[in-house]
Amino acid sequence: MSMWPTLIIVLLLGVYSFFVVRKRVKEIKAGKFCSCGCSDCPSHCNCTKVNDTKKAKEKVKIFQE
């Protein structure tokens, strides 16, 4: 029986798991501990720089020269 399908699937699972863990660690370091979204969270301003930057980037116009 070929081991290739198993290895490929395990590799894919491993890569995906790695990215999920990395994303969570980054969020935790930035101060966001929950898995909830931030878009309408009333406490998002109290939460993290990550979210403020994200929200700020969603703003439309900056009045600059």
Add this chain to the structure above:
Amino acid sequence: MIQEENRREKQELKVGFVGNPNCGKTTLFNAYTGSKLKVANWPGVTVEKKEGAMKYHDHRFKLVDLPGIYSLTSYTMEEKLTRQFILDSEVDVIIDVADASALERNLYLTLQLIELGKPVILALNMMDIVEERGMEIDMHRLPEMLGIPCIPVSARKRTGLDILMHTVAHHKEKCRHNCIVHQHPNIGERKSHHAHEHHQELTMVYSDEIEDKIDILIDRMIEVGFECENYRWYALKLLEHDEEVMNLVSVDLTGIADESYEAEIIHQKYDFIDEIIEECLVNKSKKAALTDKVDRVVTHRIFGLPVFLGIMAVVFLLTFTVGDFLKGYFEVGLESFSNMVLNGLEAIGTSEMLTSLLVDGIIAGVGGILTFLPNIFILFLALAFLEDSGYMARVAYVMDGLMGKLGLSGRAFIPMILGFGCTVPAVMASRALEDMRDRRRTVLITPFMSCSARLPIYVLFSQMFFGRYAVLAAFSMYVIGLVIAVISAFVMNKFGNKGSMSPLLIELPEYKTPNKRTIFIYVWDKVKDYLTKAGTTIFLASIVIWFILNFGPQGMTEDMSQSFGAIFGKFISPILIPAGLGLWQVVVALISGLAAKEVVVSSFSVLYGIANISSRDGMDSLISSLSSQNFTAVNAYSFMLFCLLYTPCVATIAVVKRELKSTKWTIFSILFQLSVAYLVSVLFFQIGSFITNL
């Protein structure tokens, strides 16, 4: 000319954004600052401070978003901060952001800001709503009466923003234009000999009696050598017996202000506001008669709480009935997908271990949670509807009375309401409570408000064990959570240090038809969050659970009862026997719930090898397995109670630690919640078993 231009460019103007809460101040602020935004806390307090910078033509601005306040008294931290910030000359120009559709309410702060003596510009925000309601504001008369520029803007539609900044750039000098002097009729027969002609520059002129006292107090302040830029403001504050000013200015008030004139000053301000509204607001929208009628019932002293419970019962009925109808399609989809993956993996010859991981672990775990998406969808749809209609603000108002009797600040219930969605932002929202004891108590009891992550647990177990009473069983969890929170607060108040009783000041918006777009965005965000959580936290948790249940000291094991999970579960389970939860599988599920409460359901899928746990077959299979271990309806209800009350997820624990800034209190909160859960489950199980065995 060139020098003048260079000078203008170099000078940075400090602009403060002030306004009532919910007037769109922060939206307006953000429209200007974009990504150039710095967020911090005001020194020494937990009130947030936002600063930004921008350039407009040759002008540089430093923008500060001050906290939302209703007035400039010194009752709350936000008011004190804003007032001090302005008085300390930290700001050159004030933009008073007002909700133009509720001008009457916003003008009180405007008048107070004008009295501070700094240049003020009134930004009439939400003009699009004014137009929608068919109202009109006389933009010639309003600046005449207030004596300040009034600029119509819409932060949401980004209109008027340029002209507002243009006005700021050219209004930095204290205004000296002709105002219409507002004359009060003399009160009573007393006529003053005081001439008011020199009040030509003042927007707000009080009655002769008050103006006489102001003049005397100004003279007295100068006599005692008190120096300031705005004697009139300090004189007014002395008449109002403002604590901070009275401590600062040592002037003898005997014979002038033996009692506080605060109420009188406020009345006269509102008289003026009435005049302004009368003259400047055309086609004034009358407060909906419907709002008044509905509020008579929903905010009733006695009926308010039952109405709230009734509405929540309807929400759960819809969650179960409509949600279950939609869930059927998800179950069919999951079944097909699971079979397809299984057949596919067998066809390509993957190892049995990997097949088990994928099908019995990941698909069962994640898929099991995804089938509850319709219930989650309906729950949040209903909550969005209630929020956008304006009802949820009434809930906080209704609970205020009860909270007060328990020694909790009325504001404490607002974080608790948030706990129905997610406990993490609910705990963070306790920051709004200034008193640390209040905050601590709120943080301790907020996790008892059942978050949406626990819904799959209630849906599954109540449907399995309670048949047509499933809705009642699930709904009772929310009621019990609220009751336990209330009792805990009562006990803490009785035996602990009493917190402060800062009053609840909340705006009750008019009822309105929920906006379709707002609801769609809200629900879509919640669905996205749920899917993201399923694909991340629950995905990882399912893999970990599969590993600990399929591997033991001897390596991979066919018999789950020899796995690491079983060994650990069997070690803990005797403790939970009195609560009817003495199965190692239950212990494993409860511990896995620390990652996220939804994982409890995923755990059961993996534990009992059921791919589609929420389907009829899946539930039958689970009931059969549990019943063979003497797990009955009483055990099931005890289990739901334990899930409701025990330690919340690790994310919540982390936020509790951050908010309380104390490891000791964090450990206390974990032990407190575990103890309450254990006590309640044991009590229920023992009494329930006794009754069923009769």
